[in-house]
Amino acid sequence: MRDGAAIQDQIPDNHCFGCGPQNDHGLQIKSYWRGENESVCEFTPLPHHCAGPTRYLNGGIIATVIDCHTICTAIADGYRQAGRDTGTGNKIWYATGKLEVQYRAPAEIDEPVELTAKILERTERKTVLSCELKSAGRLCATANVVAVRVPDNW
Numbered sequence: 038m039r040d041g042a043a044i045q046d047q048i049p050d051n052h053c054f055g056c057g058p059q060n061d062h063g064l065q066i067k068s069y070w071r072g073e074n075e076s077v078c079e080f081t082p083l084p085h086h087c088a089g090p091t092r093y094l095n096g097g098i099i100a101t102v103i104d105c106h107t108i109c110t111a112i113a114d115g116y117r118q119a120g121r122d123t124g125t126g127n128k129i130w131y132a133t134g135k136l137e138v139q140y141r142a143p144a145e146i147d148e149p150v151e152l153t154a155k156i157l158e159r160t161e162r163k164t165v166l167s168c169e170l171k172s173a174g175r176l177c178a179t180a181n182v183v184a185v186r187v188p189d190n191w
């Protein structure tokens with residue numbers, strides 16, 4: 038179950054490799070709210086996103102999708118906290134201050150990965166999130182992320 042349109046399709050001017058709709062060479066992940074403090078994302082790897090063995094997903098790609106899913110969640114939450122629809126009015130941007138990933142099991146290259154992010158804490162300057170990544174129902178990575186509010190000219 039997920040709520041509304043993709044968060045990334047509501048954030049303007051995003052050329053990010055992982056989540057920017059404006060980046061034709063990027064991963065173009067899509068994240069959706071699931072309730073108040075949780076968001077979900079499903080990403081289908083391509084064969085060239087592999088690790089050394091071609092059957093497993095590259096760890097950098099795993100970090101990137103976790104990074105982008107959580108930071109976009111923090112951005113959308115920033116708009117919610119401001120009482121605005123995502124992407125309306127003055128831009129709200131967050132950058133990754135900290136991204137800590139634990140790789141618990143390999144993720145299959147030929148299965149979609151499912152990400153669930155949770156907002157644990159928020160202040161005016163930062164949002165702390167956790168994230169789980171599953172492949173074929175197996176927990177493959179967990180992460181803690183600190184998203185830091187940055188000016189809209191960052």
Ligand SMILES: CCCCCCCCCC(=O)SCCNC(=O)CCNC(=O)[C@H](O)C(C)(C)COP(=O)(O)OP(=O)(O)OC[C@H]1O[C@@H](n2cnc3c(N)ncnc32)[C@H](O)[C@@H]1OP(=O)(O)O
Pocket residue numbers: 048049050051052053056104105108109130131132133134135160162163183185186187
């Ligand atoms: C259209 C836009 C769509 C964008 C989507 C992008 C998704 C992908 C996101 C990325 O990949 S962004 C690229 C990777 N990240 C960077 O390049 C960030 C580089 N670092 C910085 O620019 C600055 O260090 C940063 C903005 C993160 C923080 O600098 P500040 O001087 O503004 O922060 P400050 O030191 O005042 O700390 C603000 C709060 O954040 C906390 N903080 C900052 N860095 C931290 C850190 N590394 N770990 C933990 N907490 C951290 C800090 O403790 C503090 O918390 P409190 O308010 O509770 O005291």
